[in-house]
Amino acid sequence: MRRDLRRDLYAAGAAALLVTAAVLIGRHIQSTSRTLFVDWPPLLASWGPHLGPGTPAAVLLAIAIVAYGPALAARLPWRALLPVTWGAATTWIFSLALIDGWDRGIAHRLTTRYEYLQVIDRFDDIPEALRDFTHHILLDSPDNWPAHIAGHPPAATLTFVLLDRIGLRGGGWAGMWCITVGATACVAVLVTIRALADETLARRAAPFLVLAPAAVWMGTSADAYFAAVAAWAVALLALALTRRSLWRAGASGLLFGLTCYLSYGLTLVALIAAAVLILGRHGVRERPALLIPLLAGLAVVPAAFTLAGFDWWEAYRLLVTRYHQGAGGIRPYGYWVWANLACTVLITGLATAAGLRRTGTALLHRRADRAASTHLAFLVSAALLALLIADLSGMSKAETERIWLPFAVWLLPSCALLPHPRAWLTGQVVPALLLNHLLLTGW
Numbered sequence: 001m002r003r004d005l006r007r008d009l010y011a012a013g014a015a016a017l018l019v020t021a022a023v024l025i026g027r028h029i030q031s032t033s034r035t036l037f038v039d040w041p042p043l044l045a046s047w048g049p050h051l052g053p054g055t056p057a058a059v060l061l062a063i064a065i066v067a068y069g070p071a072l073a074a075r076l077p078w079r080a081l082l083p084v085t086w087g088a089a090t091t092w093i094f095s096l097a098l099i100d101g102w103d104r105g106i107a108h109r110l111t112t113r114y115e116y117l118q119v120i121d122r123f124d125d126i127p128e129a130l131r132d133f134t135h136h137i138l139l140d141s142p143d144n145w146p147a148h149i150a151g152h153p154p155a156a157t158l159t160f161v162l163l164d165r166i167g168l169r170g171g172g173w174a175g176m177w178c179i180t181v182g183a184t185a186c187v188a189v190l191v192t193i194r195a196l197a198d199e200t201l202a203r204r205a206a207p208f209l210v211l212a213p214a215a216v217w218m219g220t221s222a223d224a225y226f227a228a229v230a231a232w233a234v235a236l237l238a239l240a241l242t243r244r245s246l247w248r249a250g251a252s253g254l255l256f257g258l259t260c261y262l263s264y265g266l267t268l269v270a271l272i273a274a275a276v277l278i279l280g281r282h283g284v285r286e287r288p289a290l291l292i293p294l295l296a297g298l299a300v301v302p303a304a305f306t307l308a309g310f311d312w313w314e315a316y317r318l319l320v321t322r323y324h325q326g327a328g329g330i331r332p333y334g335y336w337v338w339a340n341l342a343c344t345v346l347i348t349g350l351a352t353a354a355g356l357r358r359t360g361t362a363l364l365h366r367r368a369d370r371a372a373s374t375h376l377a378f379l380v381s382a383a384l385l386a387l388l389i390a391d392l393s394g395m396s397k398a399e400t401e402r403i404w405l406p407f408a409v410w411l412l413p414s415c416a417l418l419p420h421p422r423a424w425l426t427g428q429v430v431p432a433l434l435l436n437h438l439l440l441t442g443w
Contacts (some may be wrong), residue, residue, distance in 0.1 A: 054098025120351025241280030253297025355414030
């Protein structure tokens with residue numbers, strides 16, 4: 001066995017051991033002190049073996065992509081590869097969600113007592129709701145917001161309010177929105193890799209992005225939608241720098257601003273943006289004017305919400321207090337600071353653990369003839385750094401299998417550095433299918 005492959009297997013084995021430790025230690029902590037507030041640590045899930053209408057489609061799609069995906073991704077014209085990737089990712093997410101059935105898997109996900117659709121009627125007067133938003137964040141405040149509304153800036157809730165206003169009412173439409181928009185994140189990542197690294201690596205990454213284990217939680221979660229917005233902000237920035245495009249720079253800034261008003265934690269996407277700016281610095285040098293529409297676009301969403309009466313900084317300060325008023329103040333940091341990483345293994349797969357090992361090698365042993373691999377490794381490392389900072393912050397104790405989806409999609413491309421893609425893809429999809437059939441996930 002070649003030394004590199006053996007090291008890849010060691011990395012995957014270490015990741016598997018991390019998950020095993022998180023399960024065993026977590027079950028002990030939960031059974032003795034019940035301070036984790038999850039039924040199947042480290043995941044927010046419960047044991048419940050089941051089949052569903054999505055089972056045949058998910059299994060057949062997984063087999064087809066493992067068998068033919070790498071070759072097809074290598075041969076398809078680039079303009080065809082992007083919509084095919086989006087369609088396949090959408091089908092994969094949709095099929096996994098339907099393993100739980102239409103009602104539990106999609107239609108009711110965003111209608112629970114913690115979710116956005118619970119407060120649609122409280123936004124009849126949107127300007128007034130925005131001005132009053134911070135008054136309902138704390139648990140002891142009158143008519144306090146449900147957990148997910150309190151835990152995010154109001155652009156997240158407004159998305160579903162606006163869907164309701166245009167006639168796309170109810171959990172079914174909200175769920176389909178998150179799935180179809182969320183699946184475009186993989187296209188944005190491919191566009192970014194091609195712009196900053198090369199097309200070959202983007203093509204090699206495509207099947208891994210499609211068959212991401214994260215799809216178990218992307219259907220149906222608003223965080224999948226957040227991941228797509230953040231990913232397109234990064235992709236448009238990469239295109240703006242490499243094509244010297246002013247309108248793409250402005251659109252990128254606009255989406256970065258929106259990203260920060262969808263989730264407080266996604267301000268860390270700035271680290272990925274910084275990596276893009278470093279890799280595309282020649283574009284800024286040749287056309288410094290790109291920074292003008294980028295910064296102008298970045299200011300639009302914050303200015304609009306501030307003028308409407310929403311104070312982002314005050315809301316975040318109150319959210320920190322709210323977080324410690326609830327389960328977040330009880331869950332032990334000493335467990336979750338490393339168990340969160342086990343959740344990351346579950347949403348990115350063992351292949352990504354091996355890919356991250358190769359990422360480190362590419363950065364440490366940079367070679368002129370492998371500049372594309374170094375660029376990809378730098379981009380992936382920025383996403384990993386953002387995730388680690390989120391972890392150390394202590395503001396993401398549990399549920400990171402959902403919350404960290406916007407970072408996870410940028411770790412998956414590390415799999416493009418691996419040989420034998422079919423074998424590694426198999427190692428990705430089998431655990432995902434088992435998890436989805438054995439556990440009832442929730443949030």
